[in-house]
Amino acid sequence: MNRHPSHSFAFAGLAAAAALASSACPALLQPGPKGHFTPTPGEAAAPAPDAAPAPAPEPEPVGWIIKVHNVRVATLRSGSSDHWDGAVADVATSNAGLCGVVGALVGGVAGAVVGGPAVAVGAASIGKGVSEALCPESRPLARERDPQAPDLVVALTVGDQTPEQMLRTPSARDSYEDAFDYAFVVPTEVIPPEGVQLRVQDQDGPGDFETLGVFHLTLHDLHDGLVQPMLVLSDGAVLRLELSVARAPEPSQQIVDLDVARGLQVVEGAGMMAGELVEIRAQGSYSLAKDRAPVGPAGGGKWKNGNIQEAPFASAEHGAALAVLGLGQRIDKLLVPGCVQLTTRYAGQLVLGINDTGTADNTGKLSFTIFRRVPTAVEWRQTGQVSACKLGPR
Numbered sequence: 354m355n356r357h358p359s360h361s362f363a364f365a366g367l368a369a370a371a372a373l374a375s376s377a378c379p380a381l382l383q384p385g386p387k388g389h390f391t392p393t394p395g396e397a398a399a400p401a402p403d404a405a406p407a408p409a410p411e412p413e414p415v416g417w418i419i420k421v422h423n424v425r426v427a428t429l430r431s432g433s434s435d436h437w438d439g440a441v442a443d444v445a446t447s448n449a450g451l452c453g454v455v456g457a458l459v460g461g462v463a464g465a466v467v468g469g470p471a472v473a474v475g476a477a478s479i480g481k482g483v484s485e486a487l488c489p490e491s492r493p494l495a496r497e498r499d500p501q502a503p504d505l506v507v508a509l510t511v512g513d514q515t516p517e518q519m520l521r522t523p524s525a526r527d528s529y530e531d532a533f534d535y536a537f538v539v540p541t542e543v544i545p546p547e548g549v550q551l552r553v554q555d556q557d558g559p560g561d562f563e564t565l566g567v568f569h570l571t572l573h574d575l576h577d578g579l580v581q582p583m584l585v586l587s588d589g590a591v592l593r594l595e596l597s598v599a600r601a602p603e604p605s606q607q608i609v610d611l612d613v614a615r616g617l618q619v620v621e622g623a624g625m626m627a628g629e630l631v632e633i634r635a636q637g638s639y640s641l642a643k644d645r646a647p648v649g650p651a652g653g654g655k656w657k658n659g660n661i662q663e664a665p666f667a668s669a670e671h672g673a674a675l676a677v678l679g680l681g682q683r684i685d686k687l688l689v690p691g692c693v694q695l696t697t698r699y700a701g702q703l704v705l706g707i708n709d710t711g712t713a714d715n716t717g718k719l720s721f722t723i724f725r726r727v728p729t730a731v732e733w734r735q736t737g738q739v740s741a742c743k744l745g746p747r
Contacts, residue, residue, distance in 0.1 A: 416540045416601030416727035417575050418626065421507045421522055422583070424553055425530040425593040426565055428502070436501035437555050438527070502527045503555035503565065507594075509537050509628075510550050516560065520627045520698065520736065523683055524556045535700050538601055538628035543730045544572055553591045566591030570598075601629075604726035609705060613639045613715040617677075617706035623723065625678050627700040630728035632742050634692040635674035639717025641709060647717065650674035651690040652708060659711050666708045674719060677704040685737060689721070692742035696728045696735060 429436060505525040510518075525531035539549055548571035554562040566588035570578070578584050578598030586594045611618055625631065635650035652673030660667050665688060666675060674689040680701035687693055688708070705721050706712075 414541055414600040416538055417544075418536055418538055418599040418601055419509065419549065419551075419570070419575075420536045420597045420599070421533045421551075422595035422597065423530065423532045423593065424505055424507060424525075424591070424595070426503060426505065426553065427590045427592060428529055431590050437503035438501050438557070499527055499529070502529050503563075504528070504557070505531055506554050506556045506562070507533060507535070508552045508554055508562070509539070510552070511539070511543050512545055512547065512550060514734070516562065518734070518736070522700075523680060536626040537700075538626045538727060540727050540730055540733050541572070543733055544575075547571070548574060551594070551596075553594060565589055566594070568594060570596075601727045604724065606725075607723045609721045609723065611705060611719045611721065613707050613709075613717050613719050614712050616712045617704050620703040620705060620723070623703045625697050625700055625703055627697055628728070628733060628736065630694060630696050630726050630732055631678065631703075632692065632694040632724040633676050633687065633689050634722040634724075634742065635689040635719060636722075637717065637719040639672075639707075639715060639719055641672045642714045648672050650719065660708050661710055669708055671708060672715075673708045674721070675706060675708050676721075678702070685739075687739055693739050694742050695737060695739045696732050698737040 505528050507522045508516075508519045509521070520537055522533045522535040525533070548569040551568040551570065552562075552564050553566045553568075554564050556562055568586050568588055568591075574584075575598050578596070579600070582597065584596040584598065586596065588594075607620075607623060609620055638647045638649055640647050641656070650673065652670030655671065657668075657671050660669065660671055661675075663686070665686060666673075669688050670690075676687045676689055678685045678687070678697055678701060679699035683699040683701070685695060685698060687695070703723070705719075707715075707719065709715065
């Protein structure tokens with residue numbers, strides 16, 4: 354017996370109304386997942402109350418670090434029994450440049466290794482510290498060289514550069530395999546649709562390069578490289594090319610205070626990458642002998658016979674602030690009379706000091722501020738060109 358006929362009527366009425374609505378507008382009441390109803394076509398579905406918002410996409414990097422690790426090539430030219438080079442070893446280049454100057458100073462003035470935000474200065478001889486940092490050619494070879502092996506080098510280009518403008522690793526002389534561990538910085542805005550191009554080459558002379566294999570890295574490839582510890586590629590006579598990819602770091606600044614009596618000094622932890630913009634600012638007052646008037650980063654001492662006898666230092670003001678970036682013969686040499694900047698051609702060490710080969714009687718301090726960032730497209734294509742700093746906030 355139904356004790357509540359009015360309620361029964363109400364439920365029956367609701368059921369009839371629902372059936373009528375379903376027959377007239379079936380899309381309005383079609384059951385969806387989890388009991389929700391599918392909306393009329395053209396209407397936006399209301400988000401589920403417990404749906405998490407989609408993560409924002411990570412912005413495109415301003416630039417990329419492409420690091421060349423191990424390279425291995427075939428012992429013979431493709432499809433032949435010919436070796437890459439002749440059986441007679443090439444004449445090694447002389448230990449000229451700043452390496453020769455540093456060698457002459459071994460055992461001379463006390464130097465230092467400096468670095469870090471607090472700038473910790475430790476004991477090291479100028480000859481040993483700077484020579485080992487700048488002149489790897491002077492170290493004994495760990496293995497025998499085959500003169501018939503190629504002089505391996507890896508070049509990087511975005512396709513619109515002359516051979517002289519390309520960034521390159523140092524040459525691994527007479528080598529079928531070498532671990533370069535050499536880093537390039539490439540701004541995103543210069544990368545064309547076909548990608549960055551890497552060429553493994555045999556360097557037969559200062560401007561004579563024979564290409565053994567060519568590799569293209571598009572932006573898609575670079576993004577894929579971010580989630581892989583190593584990219585391993587091969588092409589032509591290149592059996593193995595190992596690369597790693599990383600986002601270029603944010604701009605950074607480091608302040609280094611130097612005692613001008615301690616000679617040329619290596620900035621510890623400031624390993625430079627090829628293709629990054631570096632701004633160097635020098636400030637301070639110091640004397641080039643205990644009884645002489647103070648000078649600043651522009652120098653001004655009259656004893657130019659005490660200059661470092663290497664361009665551009667030999668004819669510059671005595672005692673002027675200077676910086677050297679790179680390794681071995683592949684170095685950028687800068688006078689720093691106030692503030693200068695350049696996009697680096699070479700990876701390697703940063704050495705700071707003053708234009709003076711006899712520093713033991715100098716007194717005073719010199720402060721360098723080093724600012725580093727990804728260059729613009731224009732700056733990146735002007736590697737090695739020294740200019741005055743651009744004014745602006747840091």
